[in-house]
Amino acid sequence: MPDALSATFFARSVHEVAPDLIGVTLLVDGVGGRIVEVEAYDPTDPASHAFRGQTARNAAMFGPPGHAYVYRSYGVHWCLNLVCEEEGTAAAVLLRALEPTQGLDRMRARRKLDEARLLAAGPGRLCEALGVTGEHDGLPLDRPPFALLTRTSDPEIVAAPRIGITRAVDRPWRYGLKGSRYLSRALPRA
């Protein structure tokens, strides 16, 4: 049985935390799995929601690390970020995909879909499968409904450009578990 992530895990540079999250298990009310794909958004990043300063929407990004930042995407989907670094710095990791390991039946019911490969392959799909909504915005990650469990082995990680953005498109701040079939999109061949 893996341990919970340490309290200081998120109080580091988002560029260290993001790859370290690959292989970590995320559960929301006991439903979830291994994180296989993330993206880092740092404080000086033109693609970050926080780039132009604090607003009502992105307030959680400016709060303490180890909390959730949840926003609505394209008016339709929710996206879940984990806040990093220090209070006031506004850095976060977007969770893009995970490999379902627990609560598959609940995910299938929420997604109205059978195929495990597609249950949480994409930030919007991940939130739908885990039941994450705007009500989770700002909540701490070390208490229910959230649980984060350390990885048990060192995964092989591939870095690549981020997906779905129009600015700072060249920064290779997307991280994926090499060979995983649960990614939102294939990683570039190394």
Place this chain on the structure above:
DNA sequence: CAGTGGATGCTCT
């Protein structure tokens, strides 16, 4: 397969 466009709501200009 690849490419296109609609849904849909909120934030910021």
Place this chain on the structure above:
DNA sequence: GAGCATCCACTGT
């Protein structure tokens, strides 16, 4: 009024 850190259905090969 524009622009999304998306997803799905539908078209055409």
